[in-house]
Amino acid sequence: MSSTFGSLFKVTTFGESHSKGVGAVVDGCPSNLSLCEADIQKQLDRRKPGQSRLTTQRKEADQVTILSGVENNLTLGTPIGMIILNQDQRPEDYNHVSEIPRPSHGDYTYQMKYGIRAASGGGRASARETTGRVAAGAVAEIYLSRAFGVEIVAWVSAVGTITAPDPDVQAVSREGVDESLVRCPDFETSVKMVEAIEEVKFEKDSLGGIITCVCRNVPAGWGEPVFDKAEAKLAQAMLSIPAAKGFEIGSGFTGTRMRGSAHNDRFVQKGDRLGTLTNFSGGIQAGITNGEPVVFNVAFKPTATIGTPQDTADFAGNIVSLAGKGRHDPCVLPRAVPIVEAMAAMVLADLALIQETRK
Amino acid sequence: MSSTFGSLFKVTTFGESHSKGVGAVVDGCPSNLSLCEADIQKQLDRRKPGQSRLTTQRKEADQVTILSGVENNLTLGTPIGMIILNQDQRPEDYNHVSEIPRPSHGDYTYQMKYGIRAASGGGRASARETTGRVAAGAVAEIYLSRAFGVEIVAWVSAVGTITAPDPDVQAVSREGVDESLVRCPDFETSVKMVEAIEEVKFEKDSLGGIITCVCRNVPAGWGEPVFDKAEAKLAQAMLSIPAAKGFEIGSGFTGTRMRGSAHNDRFVQKGDRLGTLTNFSGGIQAGITNGEPVVFNVAFKPTATIGTPQDTADFAGNIVSLAGKGRHDPCVLPRAVPIVEAMAAMVLADLALIQETRK
């Protein structure tokens, strides 16, 4: 287990799908920062289950309590302990899977690694684990926003084969994103996405997709070559999210088909700094932010738990038919949007603090 | 700077393109492992410049010397210090860029971050930095190979718009890969790739592409959820390689277009263990290896340094015409193959050691 992320802005999370609670400790958050539970709750509400007809119907208020590190709405510089108690536990939903590892889920690998696994739900492999990340990421965002004016906005850019046109990365906002159930800022596309998700839901199947994220107002200079380059830490952070299968910064895989003469981001004066004419680099060059918007994509596989029966082996090797009965999302992407934002914020807050040592 | 990677199998690298030397310290390598300089040299020779007409003509023997940690060809358990002295330094090749940050290179961001940068070559942002990684990765591979029989093979699967058919991941070998200058194991495709690279070289332009890597015989159980999942550490490792722009495990971005019923890797008995019928997971589920081959892709952008003149701004904001004059590869992929293998080995060796604590 490695449940701690970051070197200076250090986040530790804990909690399983059906434990008493989940939570996070944020150690290293700068002091004298205005912070209250409502700041954190806002993002938790965007991640919580049951928020729309597209998501799992598990009911969780996901109400955060700050246990330490904040006094009179100001951070003390000491570790910020946060807990969210689990409420809607229905272990019986999951009893039938105990001898059958669910395909493409964590049951088999957790059992092989630890010789034990949570009896109910996905345990630590459940997306419920990400609650703590979102709480911690909200703290990171507040630091980034107040200290540097950083804005982080993620959205669903593809669901299955439906792809949205690129929005204006300078203008896209969380409010705009949240106007659609599916968190895609392009209205027409979002309607198609919703239809597609409802269709697979009806068919007891699932869909994957792509989340795109932009981080604006990131100053030049963040990122620690050679192993903790900004894109490397973002890649680790994103691939640590349940169901994530890919990451690309800037032009990514598409850029591999271009020639250097077309791909190079040529410099040009922008106000009082150098900027680039294009942004195929995605705001990061040689591992260090260059002042342009940081833009990246994250690929999410289709939800592994589906209602459609599948032939698969149980732990003893017998082929059995398995149909998922627990509550689950037919498409995780709408709820994964605040998780991507949270992980981006945790990466940037850590790199920001390290770079501050050079002032 | 963050030049240390890994928690138990810990690699620290140092060195710039035109410093006296580059190297690595491997701390935490298990003791009593048979190791000699020739084991390491083999991979260095696959990375070194000047090995074919497709690569930069900088002449470097890249001869490694082991300074410590090994006695009578056995590792002592103590840190293995390795150095490679730089030989073919031609700082004059680079003098003309001093006031002009090369587009999509590290000149601008290093200057913004550190307030100084190496006067010649790319400094630490040069691919020369990866020499130390390859040396360290070779040590990691020897451990993985001797202790677990792990085999790591990477190859060039795309150059620009030319894509190779998938080889048999169980059979593809380094020998087969090295039969073509471009390190693509499919003969016909490799011929086209070589032609494409020679064409852009003639046109003073450059190409990118994709490297695919398979790690065979990886036991189930490696990977440390939730932040150091196997795919997360691989993603960090790969995105830390110069010019890397994307990473995908298993089905990756393509898998986002599939339905769960098709994407799920159903279990089946394979000999004395459970395996999966398909491997869209790429050998990792919920952050932990499952015993199937680990398979992933890494996207590389086209080389930033090109001979074609480009209009770009100097540090003062004046638009100037810049044409790269240093020695460089028109396509970095053939030489990046051993780097991808080295980083994969470093990740797996570290996760393997951590999992050993559970025996």
Place this chain on the structure above:
Amino acid sequence: MSSTFGSLFKVTTFGESHSKGVGAVVDGCPSNLSLCEADIQKQLDRRKPGQSRLTTQRKEADQVTILSGVENNLTLGTPIGMIILNQDQRPEDYNHVSEIPRPSHGDYTYQMKYGIRAASGGGRASARETTGRVAAGAVAEIYLSRAFGVEIVAWVSAVGTITAPDPDVQAVSREGVDESLVRCPDFETSVKMVEAIEEVKFEKDSLGGIITCVCRNVPAGWGEPVFDKAEAKLAQAMLSIPAAKGFEIGSGFTGTRMRGSAHNDRFVQKGDRLGTLTNFSGGIQAGITNGEPVVFNVAFKPTATIGTPQDTADFAGNIVSLAGKGRHDPCVLPRAVPIVEAMAAMVLADLALIQETRK
């Protein structure tokens, strides 16, 4: 702030003297370990305030709740989140110190470091912070005990100028230690220590002293030279305890007055292993345990908060008279015994896990 300790057995603590709660997250604890709240409560009860007439009268039940990581009394291998809610908060006791930094306390340095400090009590600098350590240490001890039979026993060996004779380090037990209020296993000395503490309490003054700790059944081979030698990590762990001022392993400062011929621990066969005739090394040689009992001393200064008025400067530099009014221990040593044990357990559990990678 650095509230995380350990590399594989990783403990993160949080909480201030007057926050809603204190707690700890233990990440990396081996799975399938039998663990329940009562195991942890036992050590918390030895640390809690109000347990005798010698200690602060603050009333705290210090009841631990395990939030995650344990199911059916077995550890899952996932992070173990533990909280202890604060109950007896009397911020008014501390209001009078707000403008006057208490001498030899953390008020001044926290203010200088963070530009803010907890308005009431010592905040994170209060010994209340150690609650989380004791909870985490109890988990570490259970692992060490079950996996290796390790026994850790600490006791008060000196209070002020009163020094106890050395007990038999092979026989001294927690039960024996707890027979005296002051946790000194020598009856006669303990009576004198109690008298001395009651005397300074009456005189509104305070005393320091020394705690000695033995760790039995530690196998040879634990400790990670050169920077994480066993004695180095123990030293860090002990000096991180509030009021600790010194650490010595084995012969320590006294041994500096001996000659090598007398100080060397000569080897002798002991059963099926080599042991040493003497143990001036304190069970650790060249940073690695040698199979003999690990024995060390920790020096604690007299409690900084005293009822006796003292002339000191306020933050503005004015000389004022200050007398402590909060509840505090006239001598912290009896309650520090389980803290020393907890920190020793955290160090040994981490070194044990690292060494397990070599099996």
Place this chain on the structure above:
Amino acid sequence: MSSTFGSLFKVTTFGESHSKGVGAVVDGCPSNLSLCEADIQKQLDRRKPGQSRLTTQRKEADQVTILSGVENNLTLGTPIGMIILNQDQRPEDYNHVSEIPRPSHGDYTYQMKYGIRAASGGGRASARETTGRVAAGAVAEIYLSRAFGVEIVAWVSAVGTITAPDPDVQAVSREGVDESLVRCPDFETSVKMVEAIEEVKFEKDSLGGIITCVCRNVPAGWGEPVFDKAEAKLAQAMLSIPAAKGFEIGSGFTGTRMRGSAHNDRFVQKGDRLGTLTNFSGGIQAGITNGEPVVFNVAFKPTATIGTPQDTADFAGNIVSLAGKGRHDPCVLPRAVPIVEAMAAMVLADLALIQETRK
């Protein structure tokens, strides 16, 4: 093995007593710092063997070469690789100990830990390992000196039973310390110490002692509670030095005998800051520096390798007579002075950088 120290100012060392070389990589050193090999050589010369009749006669020039990270005598912000080649290797001196673990040395524990050990000399357990520390510490000192005016001076305050009077901690200098062979700034005491060392040398025995160190001009605010308190990291750093057995900050073990009313460091205005009337705290309160001089003691045991024959067991358990024949110091303290300074500098540089994030 754990050969890396520090989180932001990160030092990795390598090398054994009889390997080809020893060295260090300093990663995270601030850029644009003036640095040349002569800066580092100065401290290496104070540590090197053969510098006086009191030390081992092994001949090593200990000439440092900077391989990377510095250009035109300015640090680039990239890792500074430094090597010192070993010259005077006489493995034959050590052949006779191969089957007999030297008492109180690392032979036995390294063998138990790694299942192998360096055939000649102490390998990584030799004090030769500290060469890399001194080189890295010299870099740290240059940063501390230039950025903050920090001055670090250590001296021998006791040899065996001979104790020096306290010097003026504000005035004691390296030049003054180096006036005596034994590095004790009190002339009369130093004469006695030299006599005592020559006496044990003649008698083929050895002595231990105490080194005291002061760090001046350390600003208030350095240190990271709760686990990386300034005194905790100093304790770890000092106990990681070969032969170190104890550490005390400020009043240390002596202070345990005082009452709080006498021990408390009362505040008083000093220029434009608050200072303390006394400094029993040793410049650190609640884990954070307070602006007063940081003062601490380190206990060193008598050298384990002595010429006097000793009865001890070989690895097979047979009692044999062993007399050390290698070259060694009868008292390590004079040469340990720059090592203590180096480790202090490494700790402070790391804490300084972390605190800089709060500016």
